[in-house]
Amino acid sequence: MRPPSQRSYRRKQEQELELTPMMSLFVGLVPFLLTLAVFTKVTLISLPLPKVAQTEQEIRKVEKEKFYLRVYIIDRKTKNQVRGRPGFVVDSNAFRKGPKFLPLTKEKSYDTTGLNAVMLEVKKKNIKRKNVIIISGKYVGFQDLVRTLDATREILPELAVNNPELLGVELFPDVIMDEAGS
Amino acid sequence: MSRFKSKRRARAQTPQLQITSLLDIMTVLLFFLLKSFGTTPELNISKNLELPKSVSTRPAVYALNIAVSKNEISVDGESIIALQGISKETKRLPQAVFRRDPDLIAPLFELLAKKRSYAAKLAKRDPLIKFKGDCIIQADQDTPFHIIKKVLYTAGQAGYLMLNVATLSTKDI
Structure with a gap:
């Protein structure tokens, strides 16, 4: 064996991964996915127009229905004969003590969480019912109307904080809308 | 000297990215x-x-689009009526758009009826196309209810019974 001074060492070359084909694949894939990416998701709330009862049987069935649920959205400008203050008024034969009034919150917005809780209370007593009438003030904004629709149609995340199993549970999805005083 | 130089050159590697x-x-x-x-x-x-x-969470569908923006009403990008006023309390439709019915927006109704009859004709010719009366209403968040109501009513009168309201989802995408 040769002494260490005479030994020849081969330099071990580091093996590098060939990443170029992968890069070319990524360069092709990223623009393709960018074109199909959805950054703001547009969703729909369906509001089919209610069918008019035409046959005698249908009319009798409607007349027999004793259940009613009305949500009034009172704005500042529209005259309100119920309370005279803006907020929600919920009226139903499910309540023994008459209509319930939900005033604006401290932030001066409609109390949709409170309305959602009232809707849940009515739903518990009338599980099979699905219809609600929303009577809105003339100057109620579209955002407030959509929040009211959400609160009457399903359990909101704000209400389901302590009971996550309730989140998204259907309340009254069949909505009829009308204008107050019309 | 020249041999020493050539050795150094041979060792130099090409730089890699x-x-x-x-x-x-x-x-x-x-x-x-x-x-x-x-x-x-x-x-x-x-x-x-x-x-x-x-x-x-209901996903969007392909349907006729009625848009109520901050200053106008349009159908599939075609402007029809200019709105008057700026705020929720002052915004209104010009009186000239109403004829007999105080809730029916006449120019919008005429255009929708035209589009509906065209869609119905197409559906008659091609059995794969079905006219279901689907319509999407995109409205600005500050639009007052009295304008929304009139648009919904006019669309219903023109035969678009499956009305949908477009919203932005607050749930995770």
């Missing part, structure tokens, strides 16, 4: 884009309009 970090970025970007990948139809949101936010 370090693409590992670039690949890391690409991988992260790829996962992000795969997460936000969507195959549902994208609605063309009209200009000068902020959609209201909702918890609804």
Whole structure:
């Protein structure tokens, strides 16, 4: 064996991964996915127009229905004969003590969480019912109307904080809308 | 001397591009884009309009678009009526758009009726096309209810019975 001074060492070359084909694949894939990416998701709330009862049987069935649920959205400008203050008024034969009034919150917005809780209370007593009438003030904004629709149609995340199993549970999805005083 | 130089040249390696970090970025970007990948139809949101936010999760469909922006009403991008006023309390439709019925927006009704009869004709010719009366209403979040109500009523009178309201989802994409 040769002494260490005479030994020849081969330099071990580091093996590098060939990443170029992968890069070319990524360069092709990223623009393709960018074109199909959805950054703001547009969703729909369906509001089919209610069918008019035409046959005698249908009319009798409607007349027999004793259940009613009305949500009034009172704005500042529209005259309100119920309370005279803006907020929600919920009226139903499910309540023994008459209509319930939900005033604006401290932030001066409609109390949709409170309305959602009232809707849940009515739903518990009338599980099979699905219809609600929303009577809105003339100057109620579209955002407030959509929040009211959400609160009457399903359990909101704000209400389901302590009971996550309730989140998204259907309340009254069949909505009829009308204008107050019309 | 010349031999020494040539030895040094032979040892010098060609510099290679370090693409590992670039690949890391690409991988992260790829996962992000795969997460936000969507195959549902994208609605063309009209200009000068902020959609209201909702918890609804129903995906968009292809249908006739009625847009109520901050200053006008349009159908599939075609402007029909200019709105008057700026705020929720002052915004209103010009009186000239109402004829006999105080809730029916006449120019909108005429255009919708035209589009409906065209869609019905197409459905008659091609059995694969069905006219279901679907219609999407995109309205600015500050639009007062009395305008929304009139638009809904006019669409219903023109034969569009499956009305949908476009919103921005507040749930995670």
